[in-house]
Ligand SMILES: O=P(O)(O)OC[C@H]1O[C@H](OP(=O)(O)OP(=O)(O)O)[C@H](O)[C@@H]1O
Ligand SMILES: O=c1cc[nH]c(=O)[nH]1
């Protein structure tokens with residue numbers, strides 16, 4: 692299932708639009724903070740679908756029957772661009788467990804690339820709700836490979852994917868390979884270049900958040 696959060700008017704669209712803006716992109720801190728804010732809003736939206744229980748809460752004046760999240764999700768993210776979006780999710784699911792995956796594009800001289808995973812750090816995933824964040828869902832290859840790796844570690848009961856911007860082709864691929872996932876997107880773009888960049892997209896999210904890196 693794909694949920695495009697820009698279909699409803701909300702502040703989230705302002706933040707996605709700032710992420711895309713070449714002028715605003717000069718402010719790296721604002722770029723990261725906007726990704727965080729999108730992570731916070733996606734966390735809030737996902738929380739509406741999660742199981743809650745009633746607990747008795749002692750207030751200074753009496754007992755309140757309050758709703759409380761009945762289980763904590765595992766927040767998984769893909770290094771490095773996922774970190775800011777992940778931080779936003781973690782600010783809301785502040786008791787969540789965390790998983791980190793080093794999926795990156797390994798570029799070849801002919802311009803093609805493949806996804807390399809060298810490192811994964813995760814809690815037990817059996818029967819857990821897992822929320823995987825990555826700001827750019829381009830070809831979808833990083834996410835699909837990440838899900839395959841995580842599934843080798845355990846069998847999550849639910850998988851959510853959080854992306855700031857996704858593109859149509861990538862969404863098709865992820866939906867085909869991980870049909871059980873619920874995909875939450877800040878916005879959806881139509882095009883992708885031969886080099887795997889979303890158009891209009893925003894450019895390279897990892898570089899914009901953290902600076903250039905040497906090619907690998
Ligand atoms: O959907 P895909 O085609 O797999 O592309 C998306 C991936 O590309 C980017 O990572 P990148 O390789 O640029 O690494 P970085 O986070 O270190 O910049 C981005 O953060 C995603 O993980
Ligand atoms: O457009 C894209 C595609 C992949 N990764 C990015 O950072 N941007």
Ligand SMILES: [Mg+2]
Pocket residue numbers: 772895896897898
């Ligand atoms: Mg990058």
